[in-house]
Structure formats: structure tokens, C-alpha cells
Amino acid sequence: MDSEHKEPxxxxxxxxxxxxxxxxxxxxxFDVKRGSIFAIMGPSGCGKSTLLKALIGLLRPTAGAVHFxxxxxxxxxxxxRDDCGRCFGVLFQGGAxxxxxxxxxxxxxxxxxxxxxxxxxxxxxxxxxxxxxGLDSGRASMPADLSGGMHQRVGLARALALDPHILFLxxxxxxxxxxxxxxFDDLVLQLRAGFGVTVVMVSHELPSLFGICxxxxxxxxxxxxxIAHGAPATLRDSCxxxxxxxxxxxxxPAVNEAPA
Amino acid sequence: xxxxxxxxxxxxxxxxxxxxxxxTGDWITPEDDGGTxxxxxxxxxxxxxxxxxxxxxxxxxxSSLLVFLSEVRYAAxxxxxxxxxxxxxxxxxxxxxxxxxxxxxxxxxPRQPPWIEHLGLRAMAQWSETxxxxxxxxxxxxxTGAAVLGRARMRRVDFLACMYDxxxxxxxxxxxVNVLVGAILAFVGAIELRRFGADIYIANLVGLAQxxxxxxxxxxxxxxxxxxxxxxxxxxxxxxxxxxxxLRVLGIPVQDYLVLxxxxxxxxxxxxxxxxxxxxxxxxxxxxxxxxxxxxxxxxIAQTRGAVTMPQVLFGLTKSLAFGALIALAGCRLGxxxxxxATDVGHAATSAVVVSIIGIIMLDAVFAVCANAVxx
Numbered sequence: 001m002d003s004e005h006k007e008p009x010x011x012x013x014x015x016x017x018x019x020x021x022x023x024x025x026x027x028x029x030f031d032v033k034r035g036s037i038f039a040i041m042g043p044s045g046c047g048k049s050t051l052l053k054a055l056i057g058l059l060r061p062t063a064g065a066v067h068f069x070x071x072x073x074x075x076x077x078x079x080x081r082d083d084c085g086r087c088f089g090v091l092f093q094g095g096a097x098x099x100x101x102x103x104x105x106x107x108x109x110x111x112x113x114x115x116x117x118x119x120x121x122x123x124x125x126x127x128x129x130x131x132x133x134g135l136d137s138g139r140a141s142m143p144a145d146l147s148g149g150m151h152q153r154v155g156l157a158r159a160l161a162l163d164p165h166i167l168f169l170x171x172x173x174x175x176x177x178x179x180x181x182x183x184f185d186d187l188v189l190q191l192r193a194g195f196g197v198t199v200v201m202v203s204h205e206l207p208s209l210f211g212i213c214x215x216x217x218x219x220x221x222x223x224x225x226x227i228a229h230g231a232p233a234t235l236r237d238s239c240x241x242x243x244x245x246x247x248x249x250x251x252x253p254a255v256n257e258a259p260a
Numbered sequence: 261x262x263x264x265x266x267x268x269x270x271x272x273x274x275x276x277x278x279x280x281x282x283x284t285g286d287w288i289t290p291e292d293d294g295g296t297x298x299x300x301x302x303x304x305x306x307x308x309x310x311x312x313x314x315x316x317x318x319x320x321x322x323s324s325l326l327v328f329l330s331e332v333r334y335a336a337x338x339x340x341x342x343x344x345x346x347x348x349x350x351x352x353x354x355x356x357x358x359x360x361x362x363x364x365x366x367x368x369x370p371r372q373p374p375w376i377e378h379l380g381l382r383a384m385a386q387w388s389e390t391x392x393x394x395x396x397x398x399x400x401x402x403x404t405g406a407a408v409l410g411r412a413r414m415r416r417v418d419f420l421a422c423m424y425d426x427x428x429x430x431x432x433x434x435x436x437v438n439v440l441v442g443a444i445l446a447f448v449g450a451i452e453l454r455r456f457g458a459d460i461y462i463a464n465l466v467g468l469a470q471x472x473x474x475x476x477x478x479x480x481x482x483x484x485x486x487x488x489x490x491x492x493x494x495x496x497x498x499x500x501x502x503x504x505x506x507l508r509v510l511g512i513p514v515q516d517y518l519v520l521x522x523x524x525x526x527x528x529x530x531x532x533x534x535x536x537x538x539x540x541x542x543x544x545x546x547x548x549x550x551x552x553x554x555x556x557x558x559x560x561i562a563q564t565r566g567a568v569t570m571p572q573v574l575f576g577l578t579k580s581l582a583f584g585a586l587i588a589l590a591g592c593r594l595g596x597x598x599x600x601x602a603t604d605v606g607h608a609a610t611s612a613v614v615v616s617i618i619g620i621i622m623l624d625a626v627f628a629v630c631a632n633a634v635x636x
Contacts, residue, residue, distance in 0.1 A: 010583040014420070099601030115289065131330075131359045144601045163289060188357075195322070205489035236459045 007069065007196045009166060010055070011033045015064035015188065017047060017054045023062060024050050028226045029170065030217045032166075036111045037192060037199040039209050039216030039232055043247060046221035048202045049093070049170060053097055054092050055200065057081055068166070086114060088166040089159030093174065096153030097143040104139045105155045110161040129157040149180045158167050160191070167191070169201040181205065184251060210236065218244050272302065277309030287321035287521035303335050311336060313347035324353055325446055336365035386445065389597075396515070396593055403520050413516040422525035426487050430533060433486060434479050438537035441474050442544030443623070450553050459555055463563035466545030471568050475538035476576045477624055484616030488591035491522050492612035495595025496605040504596075513558050523588040524566055530584025531577045538576060542568075575636055586623060587616045 008031035016026040024047035032038045040048050053059035055066055057073065066073040068084055076084060091136060097106050108124045117125070119135055130139055133153040138146055146154065152172060156245055172188070173181035185208050203209055209216070209232035218228040218235065220243055228235055228244045236248035246252065269287055273280045279302070302308075311332060318325075329348060333356070336343045345353055373381070406412045449465040495518060498504050507514055542564060551553040591612040598608035 054279070100603040123330070127325055127331060128323055128327050128359070132326075132355060134358065136360060142601070144599060160323075190354055190358055193353045194358075196351065 007034070008032055008067075008105060008216065009069060010038075010200065011065075012055070013067070013069040015051070015054060015066065016062045017050050017059060018062055019050075023148055023224060025224050025226075026063070028064070028217070028219065030226065030229060031198065032198060032200055035192065035196055035200065036200055036215045037188065037213045039213035040200065040202045040219065041204065041216055041232065041247070042219035043221050044204065045217045047224070047234070051219065052168060054171055054204050055075070056088065057085055059108075059220075070228070076234050081117075086162055088168060089162065089164035090168045091155045091159045091170065091172055093170045094148070095143070096157035096211045097146075097151055097154055097158070098114065099143050102142055103150075103157075105142070105220075106154055107157045107161050110158065114162060125161070126157075129160050130154070133157045134159070134183075148175050149172060149177075152176065152184060160195075163195070164197065165200045167233055169199060171202055171205075173203065173205045178207070178245060181208060182211070186213055204247075206232075206248070209233075218247070274305070277307050279305075279308060279311050281311060281332075282314045282317065283317075283321075283325070284317040286319040287325035289322055289324040301475075302332070303339065303341075308339070308341050308344040310344065312344045315347055315349050321352065325352060326359075329356055330359055333359075337362055370622065391496060392597075393589075393593060397521070397589060399515050399522060400523050403516055404524060407520060407524060412520055413512060414521050415517075415609045418517075419521040419525060422521045424531060425490075426483070426522075426526045427529040427532065430483060430486060430529075431536065433482050434533050434537050435540050437478050437482050438470070438475055438541040439544035441478055442470055442541035442546075443548045444497055445474070445541075446545040446548035446553065451550075459553060460559055460563055462545065462549050462553065462555065463560045464567040466549075467542055467564040467568040468572065470541035470545070471572045472574050473576075473624070475541050476534050476579040476583065477620060479533050479537045479580060480530065480587065480620045481617055483526065483533070483584070484587045484590075484620065485613055486585040487526060488616045489609040489613045491588065491591030492595040492598070493605050493609040495592060496598035496608035498603065499595070499598055500600040500602070506602050517598075519592040522592055523585060526588035527584040529589070530579045530604065534576055534580035535573075538573075571636055572613070575627075575631060579624065582623055583620050586619045590615045590619060 008033040012031075013029050013242075015028045016023050017028075018024045018026075028051065030038075040051060042048050050059065054061045060074060065075070068087065071080075071084055073081060073084055097103070098109070101109065104123075104126050107129050108122050111122045111125060115122075127139075130153075133156050135150060135153045135157065138150055143151060143154070155214070156169075156172075159169075173184050176184060186201060189212055190200075191197060201208075201213070213232050216230065216232050216235070218241075219225070219228050220227040222243070227241055229237050230239070232248065235244055239245060239248070269283065269285045270283045271284065273282070281302075302311075313329075329345065329352065333343050333345075345356065348356070403412050407414065416488040445466045446462050449462040450459065453459055453461050453465070495504075498518075504514055504518075507517060546557070546560055546564075549560050550557050594608045594615065598604040
């Protein structure tokens with residue numbers, strides 16, 4: 001691997017995030033290596049999704065920096081941020097499909113907005129993306145007529161529409177049955193292998209975390225900061241922190257909950 | 261031989277029935293349509309037996325390469341041409357393995373039912389809608405009785421919140437609209453009445469028009485836009501987030517819990533707003549008449565008291581009571597009927613306002629005919 005490939009594709013430094021003057025998390029730092037599947041872990045309400053919002057440009061952090069390669073995302077102006085945003089795709093929780101468009105139109109919209117391709121070329125790319133995520137039927141259906149698993153697949157196809165370098169997944173397997181969740185995990189692995197895309201996922205589904213993630217950060221709800229870094233499976237086997245240990249082993253925490 | 265001169269990323273070497281496709285350079289989705297792939301030209305040869313790939317000179321690639329490879333594969337299947345993709349980069353081959361073996365059949369256009377079937381379906385839908393509305397109206401009438409006796413399953417706090425929203429919160433808008441309508445009526449009346457030296461009858465015009473028609477209709481139109489639309493949108497979005505199902509499963513009747521407080525609140529509040537609107541409308545006319553048309557205040561008041569009689573006020577009150585019930589029922593019904601998507605919420609709100617306004621005008625016409633029949 002050359003030196004470019006050793007550079008982290010995403011670097012978060014001293015990030016603080018919060019709403020209304022109160023920080024949900026502070027002093028969070030981590031690097032996401034190119035081609036890795038990186039997990040943002042932690043108990044419900046610890047600020048995982050809020051952190052994700054700061055990474056994808058929906059919430060300005062109160063302190064710290066988010067670097068995509070050499071670019072400091074939040075120091076850019078809006079136009080450059082939008083430009084930078086095109087290099088990543090986001091699968092929102094539950095898919096967040098646009099309800100007034102068919103599945104295929106949902107995937108086509110980014111292509112129509114950001115390329116000058118003709119209708120047939122866009123259609124070919126849309127069909128390819130939908131085939132890649134395994135959506136063989138229901139392409140002309142409205143989101144209201146699709147199942148939860150199909151929503152996720154169409155959402156993933158939409159996130160892949162512009163061939164992103166980084167894929168952000170927010171709770172991708174929430175609400176899926178274990179087999180569908182496993183299939184989804186396999187799909188993420190195959191897409192990573194195929195496109196070489198870097199994946200950052202927010203999840204607290206232990207099987208997914210252990211199955212596919214090779215790096216990660218653990219956010220704590222009590223101390224409001226990152227308390228562990230590393231692959232979920234490694235943290236499960238060798239992390240001494242009682243909170244992380246309890247989370248990974250699905251046990252009640254031995255320590256007292258922080259006062260609210 | 262270069263297959264497509266405009267496509268420098270692809271060269272083919274033909275050896276008998278075997279074709280070797282060499283992929284060169286970067287295969288990145290172009291910004292425009294410059295680099296279309298040339299599968300059609302490739303398959304023009306009838307004696308083609310096998311296709312192999314060479315990707316040693318391939319640069320960076322993305323989905324556009326996959327589109328090309330999948331097109332080759334799908335075109336080869338019906339022609340029984342063997343495609344050996346061992347020369348394709350491993351990563352691309354893994355992604356190709358995710359694709360179905362054959363091109364997905366293009367979805368057949370949905371069948372258009374013949375007109376007679378269409379008409380029948382429309383008629384049946386109308387009929388079931390009529391039944392649903394009848395059930396809703398009947399249910400509300402019965403439940404209102406139960407609510408008066410304190411037996412309806414609705415929360416007092418919801419009812420009070422609905423009363424506040426449909427009453428006090430609507431005052432500024434109702435006041436503004438009515439005061440302006442009263443003032444406009446005074447101006448319009450002045451144009452004609454002045455020619456006959458009958459300026460003072462501006463008071464009669466403003467008073468009668470406000471009490472009989474304008475206050476009731478304008479207030480109802482304001483309420484249908486502000487409250488009826490909100491009821492529809494609120495209930496429709498509750499539908500979308502499964503809140504209605506949660507109520508039904510618990511055995512809480514949606515009609516009691518959601519519809520009844522809204523219908524009762526709006527039916528009660530619209531007449532009160534009407535009274536307020538009528539008074540403030542007359543005040544608007546009074547200000548214009550006194551300040552700009554040189555009519556003495558005492559005369560205006562005396563003339564108004566002569567023109568506006570109790571039966572007129574009761575007529576306006578009855579109308580606004582009916583309008584209030586209509587707006588609330590239309591809003592709730594269209595909200596309950598809505599689908600689960602964001603678009604459906606918008607549709608529900610729009611159609612609630614449209615149905616209410618048309619209904620208000622139609623009801624008003626019926627009232628006008630009835631009033632004429634009894635010489636009111």
C-alpha cells in the first residue's frame with residue numbers, strides 16, 4: 001500500500017457536539033482507515049446519531065474538527081461542504097426514502113441532480129445499484145408499499161448512487177430479522193470488497209458489530225466522551241472498562257448509572 | 261479494431277469466434293453522456309462464440325464499468341455466447357456475482373381497467389365514503405350526547421386544548437379579516453348610496469351584510485384554512501407514525517379520543533368567533549363611515565340597531581354552528597382516510613381546506629334559499 005492509502009480517510013479531532021448549549025459528547029477523537037468498517041458504538045441516548053450528524057454535515061460541532069482526507073469539513077464554506085458531501089453516501093435510519101417517488105426514482109434523483117447523464121445512462125446505473133443491493137422486484141413501487149428490509153436496501157442503493165468513497169450507515173440492521181440483518185451485513189462486506197468503500201456505521205446490534213466491523217469507538221453516556229477505541233470483537237475480549245464490558249457481553253453494568 | 265472511436269477505454273481483438281475485450285484507462289462515470297459503452301456494436305457479429313476480458317491496463321473504475329460488464333453479460337445470455345470474466349478485476353467480479361444472472365424483466369405497464377370497470381370502482385368508492393361519513397356524523401352526534409353526560413372516552417385536557425386552539429388562538433386572524441371586510445363594505449356601499457344622498461344606509465348595509473353573511477362565511481373560511489387543515493394534517497401524520505393503530509389496539513375509539521374533542525370544540529367556538537367577527541366587522545364599517553364618509557357616530561349606531569335584529573343574529577349563529585361542524589368533520593375524516601406517507605399528509609390538509617370551503621359556500625346557499633322561503 002502506498003502512503004496515500006495509509007492516511008485516514010476520515011479524522012475526527014476533539015469533537016464536541018450538543019444541542020442548546022449542552023454537550024452530548026465532548027473530546028471525541030478517532031481515525032477511520034481507508035477501506036475499514038468503523039463502528040460508532042454505545043448505549044441508547046449516548047449521542048451516536050448526533051455524532052453521525054456532525055460527520056455528515058447536518059449539525060455543526062461546538063468544538064473540534066472533522067477532516068475528510070486533507071479537508072477540514074466544518075471550516076469550508078457551504079459550497080465546498082456540499083462538494084465534499086458528494087464523496088459520501090448516507091443510509092439513514094429506516095431508509096428515509098422520499099415518499100412521493102418510486103424506489104427507482106429515489107435512487108435516480110442524486111444522479112439527475114449531480115451528473116449530466118442522459119436518461120438511459122441513469123436508468124442503467126439505477127438498475128445496477130438496485131441489483132447490487134438485491135432489490136429484484138418492487139422497483140416501480142412507492143416506498144409505502146415496500147417492507148422495512150426493502151426500505152433499507154433502496155436506501156443503501158440511493159447512498160451508493162454517486163459511487164461514494166465513504167458510506168455512513170445509521171442503525172442499518174435495526175428492525176430487520178436476524179437473517180435479513182445477516183444478509184445486510186454480508187452485503188456491506190461485499191460492497192466494501194467490491195468498491196473499496198469505507199464504511200462508518202452507527203449500531204448497537206452486537207452480531208453486526210462483531211461480524212463485520214474491524215474498528216470502532218465506544219461512546220459513554222455517563223462521562224459523555226469516547227471511552228474505548230478498537231474493533232468491537234477485540235473490545236469484547238480484552239477491554240477492562242466495566243461499561244464497555246457490560247455492553248459487549250449484554251450484562252447489567254456493574255457501576256452505578258450517572259446522575260441525570 | 262476499435263469498437264467505438266469515441267470510446268478510448270475499450271479495444272477488441274477478434275480471433276475466429278472469440279473476442280478479447282481490453283479495458284484501458286479510467287472507467288469513472290462521466291459527468292455527461294460522452295462515453296457510452298458499445299455493446300450493440302460488439303454483438304453485431306453473428307459468429308461470436310466467446311468473450312474474454314483483459315484488464316491489465318485498466319485504471320480506476322466505478323459503477324460505469326459494472327454497467328458495461330453486466331450489459332455484456334445480459335446480451336450474451338440469449339445469444340448463447342460464453343462470457344469468461346476471469347480477466348476482470350477481482351473486486352468487480354465479486355460485485356458482478358451480486359447481480360442476477362439475467363436482466364430483470366422490464367416491469368409491465370399496469371393494466372388500465374376499461375371505463376365501465378373504472379366507473380363502477382369510482383361509484384363503489386363514493387358509496388363506501390358516503391357510508392363512512394354518515395357513520396362518522398352519526399357517531400359524533402351520539403358521542404356528543406355521551407360527552408355532555410360525561411360518559412365519552414375523551415380527555416378533558418384535550419378538549420380544552422382544542423377549544424383554546426379553535427377559539428382564543430384564532431381571534432387575531434378572525435378580527436383582522438372581519439374588520440377589513442366591514443371597512444370594505446362601507447367603502448363599496450358609499451359609492452352607490454352617496455348618489456342618492458342615502459349615505460346613512462351604509463350602516464344598514466354593513467350591519468346586515470356582516471351579521472347575515474360576511475361574518476359567518478369569512479370566519480368559517482379562516483377557520484377551515486387554519487384549523488380544519490391542521491386537524492387533517494395532524495391526524496394524517498399520526499396515521500403515518502402508527503399512533504392511530506396504538507389507540508385502536510388499546511381499545512380507545514379514535515372517534516371518541518381524537519375526533520370528538522375537535523368536532524365539539526370547533527362547533528362550539530365558531531359561533532362565538534362569529535359573534536366577535538360580526539361585532540368587529542361593524543366596528544370596521546363604523547370607523548370608515550365616521551372618519552372618512554362624514555357620518556355622525558350616533559346616527560350610525562342608531563341606524564345599525566334598527567337594521568340588525570335578533571332573528572338575523574340567530575340566523576348567522578345557526579349558520580356558523582353548521583360551518584364549524586362541517587369544517588371539523590371534514591378535517592378529521594380526511595385525516596383518518598389519509599395514507600401513511602408525507603405526501604398523503606399534504607393531500608389530506610389540502611383536500612380538507614378545499615372540501616370545507618366548497619361545503620361552506622354550498623351550505624350558505626342552502627341557508628339563503630331557506631331564509632327566503634320563510635321570509636327572514
